[in-house]
Amino acid sequence: MKCKRCQGSAVIEVRRHNAxxxxxxxxxVFTEQVRTAIRRFDMFEPTDSILVAVSGGKxxxxxxxxxxxxxxxxxxxxxxxxxxxYSDRSHDASAAFARSRGAELRxxxxxxxxxxxIPTAGRKGSRSTCAVCGLSKRYAFNRAAxxxxxxxxxxxxxxxxxxxxLLGNTLRWNTDYIARQSPSLPARDGMVKKVKPLHRLSxxxxxxxxxxxxxxxxxxxxPLVAGNTQLRYKNAMNTIEATSPGTKAQFLFGYxxxxxxxxxxxxxxxxxxxxxxxxxxxxxxxxxxRARAQILGERLGAADRAGTDDREVxxxxxxxxLPAEIYGRAEV
Amino acid sequence: MKCKRCQGSAVIEVRRHNAxxxxxxxxxVFTEQVRTAIRRFDMFEPTDSILVAVSGGKxxxxxxxxxxxxxxxxxxxxxxxxxxxYSDRSHDASAAFARSRGAELRxxxxxxxxxxxIPTAGRKGSRSTCAVCGLSKRYAFNRAAxxxxxxxxxxxxxxxxxxxxLLGNTLRWNTDYIARQSPSLPARDGMVKKVKPLHRLSxxxxxxxxxxxxxxxxxxxxPLVAGNTQLRYKNAMNTIEATSPGTKAQFLFGYxxxxxxxxxxxxxxxxxxxxxxxxxxxxxxxxxxRARAQILGERLGAADRAGTDDREVxxxxxxxxLPAEIYGRAEV
Numbered sequence: 001m002k003c004k005r006c007q008g009s010a011v012i013e014v015r016r017h018n019a020x021x022x023x024x025x026x027x028x029v030f031t032e033q034v035r036t037a038i039r040r041f042d043m044f045e046p047t048d049s050i051l052v053a054v055s056g057g058k059x060x061x062x063x064x065x066x067x068x069x070x071x072x073x074x075x076x077x078x079x080x081x082x083x084x085x086y087s088d089r090s091h092d093a094s095a096a097f098a099r100s101r102g103a104e105l106r107x108x109x110x111x112x113x114x115x116x117x118i119p120t121a122g123r124k125g126s127r128s129t130c131a132v133c134g135l136s137k138r139y140a141f142n143r144a145a146x147x148x149x150x151x152x153x154x155x156x157x158x159x160x161x162x163x164x165x166l167l168g169n170t171l172r173w174n175t176d177y178i179a180r181q182s183p184s185l186p187a188r189d190g191m192v193k194k195v196k197p198l199h200r201l202s203x204x205x206x207x208x209x210x211x212x213x214x215x216x217x218x219x220x221x222x223p224l225v226a227g228n229t230q231l232r233y234k235n236a237m238n239t240i241e242a243t244s245p246g247t248k249a250q251f252l253f254g255y256x257x258x259x260x261x262x263x264x265x266x267x268x269x270x271x272x273x274x275x276x277x278x279x280x281x282x283x284x285x286x287x288x289x290r291a292r293a294q295i296l297g298e299r300l301g302a303a304d305r306a307g308t309d310d311r312e313v314x315x316x317x318x319x320x321x322l323p324a325e326i327y328g329r330a331e332v
Numbered sequence: 333m334k335c336k337r338c339q340g341s342a343v344i345e346v347r348r349h350n351a352x353x354x355x356x357x358x359x360x361v362f363t364e365q366v367r368t369a370i371r372r373f374d375m376f377e378p379t380d381s382i383l384v385a386v387s388g389g390k391x392x393x394x395x396x397x398x399x400x401x402x403x404x405x406x407x408x409x410x411x412x413x414x415x416x417x418y419s420d421r422s423h424d425a426s427a428a429f430a431r432s433r434g435a436e437l438r439x440x441x442x443x444x445x446x447x448x449x450i451p452t453a454g455r456k457g458s459r460s461t462c463a464v465c466g467l468s469k470r471y472a473f474n475r476a477a478x479x480x481x482x483x484x485x486x487x488x489x490x491x492x493x494x495x496x497x498l499l500g501n502t503l504r505w506n507t508d509y510i511a512r513q514s515p516s517l518p519a520r521d522g523m524v525k526k527v528k529p530l531h532r533l534s535x536x537x538x539x540x541x542x543x544x545x546x547x548x549x550x551x552x553x554x555p556l557v558a559g560n561t562q563l564r565y566k567n568a569m570n571t572i573e574a575t576s577p578g579t580k581a582q583f584l585f586g587y588x589x590x591x592x593x594x595x596x597x598x599x600x601x602x603x604x605x606x607x608x609x610x611x612x613x614x615x616x617x618x619x620x621x622r623a624r625a626q627i628l629g630e631r632l633g634a635a636d637r638a639g640t641d642d643r644e645v646x647x648x649x650x651x652x653x654l655p656a657e658i659y660g661r662a663e664v
Contacts, residue, residue, distance in 0.1 A: 262595065
């Protein structure tokens with residue numbers, strides 16, 4: 001195979017584009033796709049300060065690398081989840097990348113800041129480990145971005161992530177979650193603007209970019225991911241993609257072009273400050289504070305809800321639209 | 333396992349309902365699901381004359397059996413597709429069933445009536461074999477129902493069929509096809525009303541019903557089905573269903589409850605009579621007449637389109653909404 005751009009020897013094939021690229025051209029092509037995403041969805045301006053949610057994996061480090069390469073002011077934030085050696089290695093990879101690029105990495109430790117780690121949250125709370133982890137990340141990243149005065153949070157969600165999430169939400173016809181699945185969510189009620197500049201690029205492409213750019217990322221998967229629903233949707237999409245290359249892209253981009261307008265307004269909910277932390281929410285307390293109280297065995301608003309225990313409160317509120325989740329991946 | 337209804341020994345488990353049934357109760361439960369479908373979507377009245385599209389397979393014969401059992405005036409129509417021994421055996425099974433129930437079976441032969449069979453159409457036309465077969469069936473059934481003065485056409489599409497079609501159309505965000513995916517499509521512009529009374533029942537359930545009712549249906553698959561896209565979507569849905577029982581039903585029923593209203597109006601197209609057969613269409617000639625002309629090597633409207641050959645005409649018209657397909661399964 002020859003590189004579509006320079007006719008050199010290709011190292012990666014992008015089947016849905018019916019094209020292949022050499023190791024010099026592919027990072028260029030990849031970067032152009034990010035540029036297109038930023039422009040098409042008004043993600044940020046050259047003067048904006050960007051907080052990149054960094055996990056130490058291929059996607060977030062590739063994103064950070066591209067943004068730095070394009071000259072953006074991009075600070076990394078690593079959130080310590082307390083998942084043993086996996087978290088240590090993830091932190092090390094993030095810190096090593098930051099040093100190699102002369103970029104600033106901020107670190108927030110979930111246990112230090114909020115009193116629990118993810119393994120504990122998975123055991124003690126009523127949510128699945130992946131659900132409470134996602135909720136914790138969305139909350140902690142938003143809080144850090146707001147406190148740090150950042151204009152926008154950028155996450156490394158790729159095409160595979162976004163197509164799988166959209167599939168999960170569509171299989172349930174969760175119209176409110178579907179309505180919010182945009183690569184660029186504007187700031188609102190204490191929520192910092194949130195963008196996904198890699199949504200046009202597949203998982204394979206971000207891995208290839210990271211490899212070709214010499215980024216030393218954590219390859220291992222989170223040890224707590226077993227049974228994750230999102231993975232099942234990814235597998236289903238991969239099965240279809242194998243025989244119909246381009247299905248994922250067609251699904252996500254088709255939604256953004258033709259589907260999204262139909263769902264507009266389906267995420268209109270009235271928000272008010274959480275009675276515990278002040279983050280805007282649809283209920284009395286935000287999803288994060290309710291989950292945290294449950295994990296820590298604390299009680300929220302016990303005074304006027306005598307006779308109901310925390311699990312009942314959590315269950316009572318569990319069907320609401322949860323604003324701490326508005327700006328994150330819906331729980332699929 | 334015990335039967336949920338009578339506590340007898342169960343022979344079939346319906347995982348999405350977390351229930352099992354014995355061989356006496358299951359046909360009753362199955363029939364009640366058909367009754368619910370008929371009522372909920374105003375499919376037909378006891379006085380309506382129904383034309384059942386019969387293929388000789390489990391779904392269409394189960395449907396015919398249930399409708400006869402409920403006392404409806406249900407006539408079968410078998411369409412001869414000319415697919416060698418497979419078509420012969422399908423015809424035999426349909427005729428044997430009709431005899432056993434004392435019901436009327438009408439037969440239309442595609443080659444006699446329209447001048448081609450499906451193997452020829454697959455070889456000579458520009459459409460895939462499955463696509464031209466679906467188009468031919470929709471056209472021929474509608475024509476037979478209209479000519480025969482029937483009030484409604486009933487087809488044996490089951491939950492698996494409908495979920496797979498919806499998945500295919502949603503993966504493409506084909507908003508017009510999605511808008512038309514109702515279990516009950518009213519009559520319009522020469523199109524006879526079309527209903528799918530089995531849409532609440534899975535493929536496994538229709539097979540179990542046919543088996544328990546002693547229906548001798550054709551088990552073999554059509555020999556031309558290899559590579560069928562619909563099958564790929566069915567496989568993807570089955571993969572998800574295996575770990576999340578109820579996903580197919582949730583997807584289809586969620587669409588009917590919450591999705592369909594959002595797509596309403598997206599199938600509004602202006603129709604005018606086909607210049608060849610008079611069936612209403614969006615273009616000058618309907619999809620069926622164009623496909624047929626191509627297969628037979630005939631020319632439609634050549635006089636005022638000098639210089640363009642048939643393939644070009646077909647390509648030129650291929651992106652239209654095709655009214656002969658309005659009332660059928662979208663081509664996925």
